[in-house]
Amino acid sequence: MDNQSSVTEFLLMGFSDDHDVQLLLFFLLFFIYLIALIGNLLIAFVVILNHHLHTPMYFFLVNLSLTDICYITTTIPKSMAVSLTDNKTITFPGCMAQVFLIIACIGSEVALLTIMAYDRYVAICHPLRYSLILNRGACSQMALASWISSFVHASLQTTITFQLNFCGLNIIGQFFCDVPQLQKISCTDTKFNQIFMWISGFIVCIFCTGFVFASYGYIFSVILKIPSSQGRYKTFSTCSPHLTVFSLFIITSMFSYLRPQTLSSPTMDLLSAVLYAVLPPVLNPIIYSFRNKDMQESLRKTAPIIKRNFLA
Numbered sequence: 001m002d003n004q005s006s007v008t009e010f011l012l013m014g015f016s017d018d019h020d021v022q023l024l025l026f027f028l029l030f031f032i033y034l035i036a037l038i039g040n041l042l043i044a045f046v047v048i049l050n051h052h053l054h055t056p057m058y059f060f061l062v063n064l065s066l067t068d069i070c071y072i073t074t075t076i077p078k079s080m081a082v083s084l085t086d087n088k089t090i091t092f093p094g095c096m097a098q099v100f101l102i103i104a105c106i107g108s109e110v111a112l113l114t115i116m117a118y119d120r121y122v123a124i125c126h127p128l129r130y131s132l133i134l135n136r137g138a139c140s141q142m143a144l145a146s147w148i149s150s151f152v153h154a155s156l157q158t159t160i161t162f163q164l165n166f167c168g169l170n171i172i173g174q175f176f177c178d179v180p181q182l183q184k185i186s187c188t189d190t191k192f193n194q195i196f197m198w199i200s201g202f203i204v205c206i207f208c209t210g211f212v213f214a215s216y217g218y219i220f221s222v223i224l225k226i227p228s229s230q231g232r233y234k235t236f237s238t239c240s241p242h243l244t245v246f247s248l249f250i251i252t253s254m255f256s257y258l259r260p261q262t263l264s265s266p267t268m269d270l271l272s273a274v275l276y277a278v279l280p281p282v283l284n285p286i287i288y289s290f291r292n293k294d295m296q297e298s299l300r301k302t303a304p305i306i307k308r309n310f311l312a
Helices: 020-051 055-086 090-127 127-133 136-161 179-184 192-225 229-237 240-257 264-277 279-290 293-311
Strands: 008-011 088-089
Touching: 008 055, 008 090, 020 055, 020 090, 020 279, 020 293, 055 090, 055 136, 055 264, 088 127, 088 136, 090 136, 090 179, 090 192, 127 264, 127 293, 136 179, 136 192, 136 240, 136 264, 179 192, 192 240, 264 279, 279 293
Parallel strands: none
Antiparallel strands: 008 088
């Protein structure tokens, strides 16, 4: 690209310029990353090792966990390196890779959470046809479609972003390469990029949120018809983790990418980035572990096996 002749690298904004604070932040980020990594890997291992969890719901949950691992690995390790070495530079190709992977992971996460709402709808509203509708082939195709569509959108958004000219200021006001921040430092008109980001983000959010709300509308209508309160609670408990995770991710993403420029400030931008780039991968395995009795029971059974194999 022509603009690489003007800017060959970018500078990421750190959380602090104080060396002691940076060292503290390194350990904090390392701890957060370790929690997210162990939590999501644990979910994947538990599902794989427990045959009774080989259902569409947990198949999509494993895909979500792998997406979260990719998501947080794209940003946190680089930020840890910045805090430890105080070297804030990131190469032009490295910045492109970050933008592509972040957008791909966001798209994949939204798509998978939407598919998981459909899974709950079929399981509760059409239980007798569940295994027929969501067979292994259908689940694989839906998961593959979520990844492919996310990669296509990420490629398009990355191409449009890095066709901008960066000819002067190369300081990104964020701890990773973020599209809105790259638009701010571009020396060319970014109106088309902003409109494209708004329209694509708005369409995805409206479609996915509408689909999820419609699914849960049917689900709640069925739950309310269950005569026993224990039965209603048990059925709803299979939906509450997904609904919590979806709400958390959509709210933080919309706040980060679709909020007005008047609400933009260095502190607000940093806070919003932490909310949507760090919080979901950390909280998702915790929410699914503590709010799902099948997962809790499987964790208790699988923990000795994992411990024994790890120590061996």
